[in-house]
Amino acid sequence: MTDRVIASRPSLEQVTAIVDFMEKHPALALGQLRGLEGREESKKLWFMLTRVVNNITGPTRPMKSWIKYWADKKSTVRSKVQGGGGDPNNLCSNIEKKIWDLFLAGDNGKPRGVKQESKFLDENLYDEESMDQNHVESDPVLAFEEPVADVEERQTALMEKMFKVMSDQAAAMTQLAHASQVNAQAMERLADASQIQARAIDRLANTFETISAATHDVRNAIVDIDATMKRYYSTSPT
Incomplete structure (x- = not known):
């Protein structure tokens, strides 16, 4: 097993690529792709994002792991803002501020429930609402700087x-x-x-x-x- 597979912490370039991809596909980022067509579109986009991120320097993960990471990341950002009295200036990195501004600032602190369909994954995936309440992000939170390159x-x-x-x-x-x-x-x-x-x-x-x-x-x-x-x-x- 290579170091890329063993490593669990995504690199700055990988996180940047994820956020940039989600910025281009906000419906995927906000869990708004529903119904049969929405599930197919979500599956296609997640496969695409997984290929992109796994070709960047950093750990190689399966698609379901990147879906979980994205849900964890949003949950962590939301918790930090809520724990700081609703002030996003408490966020420690530009990446987290961008996630807040693009995907979380308009939800008034209420988690958005996003269920990923299990038909295109090996197991039932993640409901962001339940993660917000019960799950702590497994990967350490890094103080990322400005993005340095895009896909x-x-x-x-x-x-x-x-x-x-x-x-x-x-x-x-x-x-x-x-x-x-x-x-x-x-x-x-x-x-x-x-x-x-x-x-x-x-x-x-x-x-x-x-x-x-x-x-x-x-x-x-x-x-x-x-x-x-x-x-x-x-x-x-x-």
């Missing part, structure tokens, strides 16, 4: 990295093709040199054959001269 920026950076890798790969393939061409040219030159060497050997062999034939002719001439001289001396008067 679109990370996706853009990822695309740029992929483009760079593809460019490097194309350059490597070009270099490989050039090296193959140089190697082919070298092989052609080697073949030409081998052909020239073969022709030289043929000429040398022909030269040796010519020398051998000339030597044979000289030998025959010497034999003829010797025979002629013998006949001459044998027929001369003594």
Whole structure:
């Protein structure tokens, strides 16, 4: 099991991504997706958010765990404001203030009941109203600073990295093709040199054959001269 799975505390980037996603989908954040179509839309959005958050630096969690975390987070923010006399300035981070301003400031301190349907999860999920009364957030509350990046920026950076890798790969393939061409040219030159060497050997062999034939002719001439001289001396008067 990796450290990402073992870790239980979401990173700042993950929490920022969750809040930004909920800001774009307030009906999901406020539990207003009801009925058959609403459940399907809620399921689709939670799957989408889970994929996004799990691809960010921080712990990897199943979808139901992120649903629980979101309910816990809102419950914690609401409890802090109520415990501070209804003053949201008691919140310790900009993330919590943003959650209050976007999703909780208009509920007059009354929890919103949000039941997540169990049809697309492994077990019955979470009623935020019961969590507000009975549940204490399991993850430590962090004093987060301002968001540093959003999902679109990370996706853009990822695309740029992929483009760079593809460019490097194309350059490597070009270099490989050039090296193959140089190697082919070298092989052609080697073949030409081998052909020239073969022709030289043929000429040398022909030269040796010519020398051998000339030597044979000289030998025959010497034999003829010797025979002629013998006949001459044998027929001369003594």
